[in-house]
Amino acid sequence: MTVTINVNGKAICGDIAPDLLLIDFLRDHGCLSVKRGCDTSNCGACTVHMDGKPVLSCGILAARADGHQITTLEGLQKEALEFGGFIADEGAEQCGYCSPGLIMECIAMVRECREKGIDNPSDEDIKAYLAGNLCRCSGYEGQMRGIHAFFEWRRSHRDASIL
Secondary structure, three states: OOEEEEEEEEEEEEEOOOEEEEEHHHOOOOOOOOOOOOOOOOOOOOOOEEEEEEEEEEHHHHHHHHOEEOHHHHHHHHHHHHOOOOHHOOOOOOOOOOOHHHHHHHHOOOHHHHOOOOOOOOOOHHHHOOOOOOOOOOOOHHHHHHHHHHHHHHHHOOOOOOO
C-alpha cells in the first residue's frame, strides 16, 4: 500500500505494510522525538499532531494518516524550546522520556486556549487536557508550575510569545 503523509511540512511517500503503526512510520523517517512508551495508547509518549490536533501515534495505522498533516516535536522546535524551558525551570524534566509527548500536548492546549480566549486555565482544566500523559518520574507538580508560569509569562509578554 502506498501512502503520502505530510510530516513536518514535507511530503513523504512510501510503500507500507497495512498494519504499520504511525509511530513506526515516523521513527523510520527520522522523527525520534516520538517515543514508544506503552503500545496501548495510554501514556502519551507518542503524541503527535494530526491536522493540528493531538493524537497517539501508537494507536493509529500509518494508512489512516495518508493525505494528512503530521507534526512532531521536530517540526515545532521554536515553540518547544519556548515552552519546554518553563517545564525544565521547575525541575519537572527528570528523565525526559515523557517530555516530547507532554510538550506536544501542551502546545495543543495552549493553542486551543488561545482560540477560546482563555489566558489563565485552572488546574482542573490543565489536568483534564493532559490526563493521557504519564510521567513515571514526577508527581506532576513541577509540570503544573511550569505550565502556569508559561501562561503567566504569555500574559505579560504577548508580543514576544510564539505560541
